[in-house]
Amino acid sequence: MRTFLALISAIILYTSGASAQDAAANYPNRPIHIIVCVPAGGGVDTVTRIVADGLQRKLGQTVVVENKAGAAGNIGAEAVFTSDPDGYTLLAAQPSPLTVNPLLYKKMAFDPTKFEPVAIMTTVANVLLVRGIFPPKPRRNSSPTPRPIRARSIMPRRASAPPHI
Numbered sequence: 001m002r003t004f005l006a007l008i009s010a011i012i013l014y015t016s017g018a019s020a021q022d023a024a025a026n027y028p029n030r031p032i033h034i035i036v037c038v039p040a041g042g043g044v045d046t047v048t049r050i051v052a053d054g055l056q057r058k059l060g061q062t063v064v065v066e067n068k069a070g071a072a073g074n075i076g077a078e079a080v081f082t083s084d085p086d087g088y089t090l091l092a093a094q095p096s097p098l099t100v101n102p103l104l105y106k107k108m109a110f111d112p113t114k115f116e117p118v119a120i121m122t123t124v125a126n127v128l129l130v131r132g133i134f135p136p137k138p139r140r141n142s143s144p145t146p147r148p149i150r151a152r153s154i155m156p157r158r159a160s161a162p163p164h165i
Contacts, residue, residue, distance in 0.1 A: 032063045033064045072101055076091065078110045
């Protein structure tokens, strides 16, 4: 009896693996939708449209880019989260819907940890700059300007941070 159950289990595993391989081999066999969770015209939207054009040419399948902005990216992220997990609905987003928003919103209609990363489309360095004349001179009729933490001779002219993942 054990041998029979083991044989049946092996057949089920083999056939389910084969059907999964068939589905992967035929991907994509219908249009791919990329949801952008920011308004049209910004950096994320522009890069997504460039990537979508390349995907469409490479895969030979229609790639539709749709903007679903609002709630700091949560609306678009929720739309992708509630879609079928079949690889035909993708999310293009800045990091905040998956990293910062769980700290800002008490209730979110999606679990940011359940998304699977596919690719990093861009990396952008963040910079913090000050005027060349630092520290600033106090203005008239205002409170005194706080002193900088470091002496002017060792203050950097600019600073940057590594890109976010």
